[in-house]
Amino acid sequence: MQTPQDILQHVFGYHQFRGQQETIVNTLIGGHDALVLMPTGGGKSLCYQIPALARPGTGIVVSPLIALMQDQVTALRELGVRAGFLNSTLAWPDVQDTERALLNGELDLLYIAPERLIQTRTLDLLHQAELALFAIDEAHCVAQWGHDFRADYLRLDLLHNEFPQVPRVALTATADMRTREEIIERLQLQEAQQFIVGFDRPNIQYRIQQKDNPRRQLLSFLKDEYPQQAGIVYCLSRKKVEQTAEWLSGEGFNALPYHAGLSPRLRETNQSRFLREDGVVMVATIAFGMGIDKPDVRFVAHLDLPKSIEAYYQETGRAGRDGQPATALLLYGLEDVVKLRQMMSTSEGNEQFKRGEQQRLNAMLGLCELTSCRRQVLLRYFGDQLDEPCGNCDTCLTPPQTWDATEAVRKALSCVYRTGQRFGVTHIVDVLRGSGNEKVITQGHNQLSTYGIGKELTVDEWKAVLRQLVAAGYLDVDAEGFGGLQLTESCRPILRGEQRVNLRRDIRTRKPTARAARRPDADIAEVDRPLWEALRACRRRLAEEHGVPPYVIFHDVTLRDMLEQRPHTATELLAVSGVGDSKLERFGADFLEVIQDFSALAS
Template sequence: MSTPPAAAPHTAAAAGGGGTEGAALEILSRVFGYDAFRGDQAAIIAQVAGGGDAVVLMPTGGGKSLCYQIPSLLRAGTGIVISPLIALMADQVAALEGVGIRAAYLNSTLEPHEAQAVEQQLLAGELDLLYMAPERLVLPRTQELLRRAELALFAIDEAHCVSQWGHDFRPDYLGLSVLAEAFPGVPRIALTATATEATHRELTERLQMQQAAHFVASFDRPNIQYRIEPKSAPREQLLRLITAEHEGESGIVYCLSRRSVEQTAEALVARGIPALPYHAGLDAAVRQDHQERFLRADGLIIVATIAFGMGIDKPDVRFVAHLDLPKSIEGYYQETGRAGRDGLPATAWMAYGLGDVVSQRKFIDTGESSEQFKRNARAHLDAMLALCETVTCRRVQLLRYFGQDAEPCGNCDVCLSPPSTWDATVAAQKLLSALIRLDRERGQKFGAGQVIEVLRGRENERSLQSRHHELSVWGIGEELGEKEWRTVIRQLMARGLVEAEGDYGVLVPGAQAGPVLRGETTVELAVDRTPQRAARSGGRRAAGSARAAESLAPAQRERFEALRAWRTAVAKEKQVPPYMVFSDATLVGIVEAAPTSTQALGAVSGVGAKKLAEYGEAVLEALADGAGS
């Protein structure tokens, strides 16, 4: 096979693996512009380049793609990348072509003649990497095509999608077990950023990768600050977050309903904040347009349902916000992981309240799924509630869910502002007694609102009709206000002491209520936190640039802004996202290195050979213009 433009010859592994480590480092430096591998990257690449299988669990932004891209360049043949992310394949291919790697994709967006041309490139050995969706790969016609081609490897991206009881199951992934039987001599690498120990075991079994080498990196993303605050007026809370901490910066806001997505986007635009909606109810062309505008623009916010974001490679997303409670920690971790992929500080923020708990329980209980699926969904939700209500480090709780240990981080809201706790045993007993008395003496069950009215002794039409004032529990909780009682109920639900059931989310005592009522167990609850704003550099910031440039001196910031302006112009001309030219982190590196020659520029992390040849002189000129401004 001929040598690809700016990529290494496909000979190292084919020649028995000799020199693989050196060849891999040479590709890393020349093609991608980095000097050293991180974590297990070198070992993973050696395993796959040498013909072995690998299962890789590595956090978003940890460099998973290099673990199959470099072996594909080292081995003879084409690397086949299986991904569910059809909408992003064009951008993924464009990014690879930008560093000199010959890449293409086969999916339903191509016209028949375009797909045929890609197939001919594959058979002619003219591709280093070929992306396709799992539903296409399992077709007999596709497998016959692949048998006629020389294959370097199979990379199964987002491998957690094969887990039936995980948070993001894709039925088409079940068919990928055929790879072990149909292509026994082709190494396989399965990669995911989101897997508990149970999901890890399941994907290993379903993909028949029991003999693979397993690499599990720390899931910690230390640059992300996790914060969860009580929900009061969520859109106003979101506006405060954006205007006080992330003005002019790119972010993603997640909502559960399409209506909430639309209303939130409209609210942001009304306040002069550029935002676009994204949900399944929009026309496909509109969704694609909004996604591309988000990828290509600086400082744009996308407001979306969870259907958005998997595989998004935009490195400068400075915050991810949730206005509704996610269904699982896996989903939460994956969504928050879209922030700060460049390693610079980012925020994962959520507003969470009692209504979220009730609506999620109702969604599970009233669904048409099997009981086994509902039990699994409840377990996912319980773990998510535990994270929201923890009184210890959120990062420790998050990593423990994935089977990893950690020390308190000092950079989440709980660490920065430890919550006060109080003995809520009596309050819990009063609440449970009210639920029991309403049921036994009146045959009634209510949601939180009416139960709180009874506890506080507040008359309303329901109370008068049912003579609630005659109950022994009438007014026994008047020492707490409505907001405080809602906080108590929310936390008791998170602990399983109170449950919501039925279409209306009525409250009933939970399975763990007995010992509390008998006084055998005490209940310590947290006082609702006053929302804490993280310590950031003061003052207004230029759109999208402050976090990246925080470490720079004033004169350096001017050069950084000059480079960003140059990058924006180049990106518009080429019709690609700015980060595909250079990331913010690379621009900071250029400013700090202050190169005066292309040779010195080539030593900056993130400046590969192709980009140096294409942009080198222009970067030096922009840098000089910034110095003289």
Template sequence: MADSVLEILHNTFGYESFRGFQKEVINTVIQGLDALVLMPTGGGKSLCYQVPALALAGTTVVVSPLIALMEDQISSLKQLGIRAESLNSGTPYPEQQRIEQELLTGHLDLLYVAPERLLTESMQRLLDQVKLALFAIDEAHCVSQWGHDFRPEYLQLCRLKHRYPGIPRIALTATADRRTRKEIAERLELDNARVFVDSFNRSNIFYRISQKKQGKQQLLRFLQKEHPEDSGIVYCLSRKRVEDTAHWLNEQGRLALPYHAGMSNEERSRNQQRFLKEDGLIIVATVAFGMGIDKPDVRFVAHLDLPKSIEAYYQETGRAGRDGLPATAWMVYGLQDVVLLRQIQSGSKASPEIQRVEQQKLDAMLSLCEVTSCRRQVLLNYFDEPMDEKCGHCDLCLEPVDTWDGTEAARKALSCVYRTGQLFGVSHLVDVLMGKETAKVCQFNHQHTSTYGIGKDYKQTEWRSIYRQLVARGYINVDIEGHGSLKLNERCRPLLKGDERILLRQDRYEHATTKSTQPVEKGRVLVADEDKPLWDALRTLRREMAEKQGVPAYIIFNDKTLFEMLRHKPCDLEAMSQISGVGQYKLEQYGQQFVELISQALAYHD
């Protein structure tokens, strides 16, 4: 069986060797045992059930939460010569009959279904008549009520164990902290499953987080400097902000489309398909977009608003650079983001325990934003993966942030909250500190408080930064009534009394630059000037092939495989077969045309 598995890997998928613990996972399920697999996005989770699906007799059933994800994966599998189909609510009845017949006659390697459909009695009666090889539960974090993508239908998937007791199950996810992992195992009744936890370190992603100051302009400068022609995703918190940002980007000359739950299914599907198929297109979306999106050449993920947890941030940024090539996770955030998320959290009708966990998750997210050392260390530590050395591949490693002793300024800020009655938001508090005689200041006689005008030595933006950091670090609470007023809590007492000192970050809104250095740009894929004509030609040929078949270009060959061709320049089919990602089926379908293109380019160059 070991030889058979390696043969499948090479001939079907075009890879020479397994990565990480893929081989161990595959051997586990082939032996009929259950497995729980945590592997980062782009780490090769799909191979962990696709290879066994080809090695084992019978059909593998894959539980997947989104129709778009199923269709994307099936298109990729068919390009490899694998017999794969899906049954979902969008499948026309004649097509459904054909697929069911193929399933019953044993002609399918993989069948993708949504959990809602799988759990119907009619679907299970159908599966009762089928030789089953394996159940693969993808995006398994959807089972967790602590998670960020909770799907109640996933809670019922434990029934598979009882109805099909002899069939192994493999649950897979890219994001789960210790609590979520435990819940996945409990709710899916994976009592004796082998647990595989890969590194959460996405070393190809460059992380950068800056303070927000005219966020859209900051986004545009980032795109112009680092990703002038690349595809990417921009996340916003609200539907209105999604629409406004997409419209504005188009006005600035970047092709951008919106995606949010307020749009019709047809419009969302159309925009998603364009994003998958077109080069250089940007999707501006709420978090409703992207779960399980397989597009490997997303070169950046940008956040214009603060995510509510590190899991959400990791899942969303993980959609960048799935092909292992350089990518950027870029974010700007400000005090208003912190206040808004605190308010949303305070208004939650969830149980006290869930509210407490959500509070902890937001605190961890804020710690990642406000940290002054290495971001990747904070990120990995959250997932119980301590990192001893700084990563050298985030903004704070390459552009260290300055800190300053903010003790006295913080005491003034806290005193102003107290002296004005703990009834006001940041803007008014800053006006009082700076001694401004606004109508509101005069209305409440705050020009007579002891804190009026004591903060004239700092700018308005600096006071806002001080308040943001005090809220983020838990010295100040946002009120639960939804008015955004700030209130002191017990934690601020030692600071106010002078028993504690505090170091604050020196805010930075763009790259740190000096006369001797250029801004750090680590998320770009660079092609040497002499290789650009061939690179463009390879991409053009790939696009033309994809358009003929109506599939995304990366399904023909992804960027990483094209880079391999660019580096090795194979001039015959034997050499092409050694390129990573070129399996037997793709070699037969496309190899000759790519070989001829490369040969012509080399002859012209000579």
């Protein structure tokens, strides 16, 4: 058995553990169970990979990501780790070879899809092998009504019953208290030590804007800030994914679609291009992204409202895994709320589930309409604490204006009541502004006392008022009908004149504080740029030769460290962050040659 520190340094090329990694590793090496909540990019995989290498036997990793298993295994093999996978993509002879390697003790890590793991044949195989541990990755998939639910995860409690002596670790980047409790219950981890690492991702700038020609808003964002950089654009529907990808391609972006309705071959091709090529924009439903290791995703943009803060945090967390500045942009409108509530009302869940989903959506709406620091509220949702405003979200950088909207709110609520609580936003605004359109006349709403009492506000200003009243819980949306607005009990004090209401003022012409468009490597000095480009070219050549994404060879962080340290010997290169024994042996000579050539030219 090697020590964890030896494995960290010589296999993975890192010189010290981060945060609670070492404690988690030692817990598993000691044979104990663990639940790990750690933000994306925080180093979760090391928490089970190192114990699997330190303990006798093979570490079994349960992963829902069949499409990514091969990439994950290839990356481990580049490190000199004996890794394999079992899933439905393998031909039968390859399955037999992998099973034989497991039984012969020739594998350090074996990745298995949950639907294969729970088969009797696989369980019989595992009983014959020496097992180091079970790692249940993306453990939030066990939450029955979660945003990435996988039915096969519900049967993973059998690991506790079938292999009681094998330590288990469940890992996820995102889980609120309800999901956390469900993971513990369903996986029988009541005795597991819990490691809740801080959720904060300070390098991500959170921005939320109301929709005002969302295509124009997205195009401005991409052209102004990220014209040639990798990112993800999330849409609610498959149709919108394809239309948005086609439109962005027409605007000169390297944009690809991804959703569950595409053929497996096309999904695999597009995902591979996103991982291997520079500057690809993936337009996707939430079917894309879980487990994506690409470190240089510079932005995540949502063109529709996520259904919960948990889903929003999980998806935005795919940006900036390398710790460099990244942006999470969300565009939303009241039509998103109507659409999501209609989806919830037709779901298969019971009433308790629907109430829970409604509460989660309400929390998401609350985050959208904040006038204070978004990051503080986001972290508080997960039980984390940020004592001071973050200074890196839109409400911190450009504090929103507020106004005393009490009278306008009373007018709006009265109009909703007098029109029968069955009409949507557009009709309510038409009545308030005294429109003479056919629908208002036909319904007789031009005879109401609220007809024309709101001419002092524009159409957009009234829409903002109604949107914020829904977000604050003063109005509800009829999910089973056509999105009609309805009063809630909480609006009574306002109508009785007992409560005043301040709302945020939407100023649609104001742009949020944005980062100027720049290359990710813009901070590299001009004198160093030729060597930087030569190191990148060397990495690109090796990646093509080995059939892996460039970051599997070395991350940008490692290339930057090479640029700074200018190692000339194998021993000096081994001191560079991210260079372990295997990568030194495989790639060291190539990079040392590049550095030595430039040193010779400079002398």
